[in-house]
Amino acid sequence: MIELADVEEALERVRETSRHTPIEYSHTFSDMTGAEVHLKMENFQRTGSFKIRGATNRIMTLPQEARDKGVVTASAGNHAQGVALAASRSGVDSKIVMPEYAPISKINATQSYGAEVVLYGADYNEAADHAHELEESEDRTYVHAFDDPYVMAGQGTIGLEIMDDLPEVETLLVPIGGGGLISGIATAVKGRNPDVRIVGVQAEGASSVAQSLQKGEIYERDSVDTIADGIATRRVGDQPFEVIRERVDEVVTVSDPEIAMALTYVLERGKTLVEGAGAAPLAALLFEKFDFEEGEVIVPAMCGGNIDLNTLTTVIMRGLVATGRYVKIKTVLRDRPGSLQDLLDVISAKKANIYAIQHDRTSRQIGMADTEVEIDLETRGHDHVEELIEAIRDAGYEVEVLV
Incomplete structure (x- = not known):
């Protein structure tokens, strides 16, 4: 299991490619909820997502022989862009397998960062199966999107930034797909202050963690169905699950209409754009999916802003209908x-x-x-x-x- 020292060691590597993103106090969402709401604006990150952090840490720790042979991964879009940019900056060849229905904006962005894109499968899991075939046939190193200690530690640097910028934080809301982000953040934050509450947020159409925690073993869904494509995975990763069991206090779910409303509020009232996965933590707060006190200092991690324009149109319309x-x-x-x-x-x-x-x-x-x-x-x-x-x-x- 990764520890605070692993995240702290990752910080220097991650700084080579990523930005220290701001935390912004929101009068709007504080008034709406009664809490003291500060948004961690990771949607301002390079490549538009936190994924650049974990990808950088993983690639920079590869031995030279592995770097010479290149890397391969699978992603619905954000991890793809992170690996592509991190690999290009390190002079490493990268091949990315993306689902056939991945947003065209994310496909184009991944290619622009220097990766070769292969479209395969209906979802992340099918794309990952093909990526592993390429790993074997081409002797590349597979850079997992979440089930890798170096990736987890890299994502955890967000937690270090939050603790440095807002040490009085009481509750942190983090989206969960495969679990790499929340496992890294929980490790960093609990390592600095064990009293900070970590609440994981999943989309209803891709929820597996709550069932996994109840069963005591990983539960895998047959399929996923959510507008939050950045967290649309059938199951949590093996290594992240162990960290979640140890360091995450609560896991809740939000519906697609709730995510759409949160995204619409952020766009209209917050004057900024997030993707579905980035809006999920705020949705959990706005729709009171967990208990909190008046004036509690809460930080939703707005983990990404890469949303396809066609998807954005649909989400906005759903948000308008819902309101x-x-x-x-x-x-x-x-x-x-x-x-x-x-x-x-x-x-x-x-x-x-x-x-x-x-x-x-x-x-x-x-x-x-x-x-x-x-x-x-x-x-x-x-x-x-x-x-x-x-x-x-x-x-x-x-x-x-x-x-």
Whole structure:
């Protein structure tokens, strides 16, 4: 099991490629929660993610013979970029296997840092299986995304920065995928101050740690399904799991809608961009997935900002729906002049803004003299949505809320 000294030794190596990222006090999230919230802005890190830390520590500790033969790894995107940049800076050849459905932005970024990218498999686990085949056939060193003591120690340097910059921290929220990040941070933080509480956060669609802790052995999911692709792994790593059992105080889960809302809040109120995995710790705080006291000093680790623009669009829309800022309705009108205007007058009276309108006269679910109408609306919250729907129904329309 890694110890504080391993993380401290990693710090000098990690400084060769990574930034000491800031911790920023958030008035917004402090007011929303009653806690004293400080955000660890690791989304400002080089390559947009903490992964550069562990990748650098691993590659810089390789013997020269292994460096000459090159490295290989598998990643959904963030670890890929970290390995690519760390390898390029060290003059080491790198080959990265990414899932076929990895965001194009992460594929392009990985290539731009000098790695050869191979697309293989439906998810991280299938990509990792192929990467291990390349490890054997090409005699490369496999740089694991999380199940490696040097990688874990490198990620743990975030914990050292937090303790240096905010020694009064009481609770630290850390996302969990494979467990490399939280195992390193927990080692660093508990080594400096055993009283700091470490809370791990997983996405519901990729949660395995809570079950693993209950069973006393690692539980592996059959599949993963979450917008937080940075923590979308079927199981926690063997070595991180041992550290989690020893040094992590609690593990909670958050849903995709909760992650989407947290990401939307960070973008709109915090004026910064994080990916789903980076928003998960804040979601756990905003939706009170764990107990905390008024004024408690809490640090959510915003671990990355690499989000594909198509994914971002979907996440923002989900966040708007979840906060009552967007609603899509369907109703049926008589297919004659003025029918649509009558409906729009009801909507206008309730001061809802129209994004889009779609007509369909061909649906078999309506009469020959009717037309089906779908309307996308901008609203001002859940109460406003309820008032709007009630007004439309009071005007004699049957309304179906689509989203």
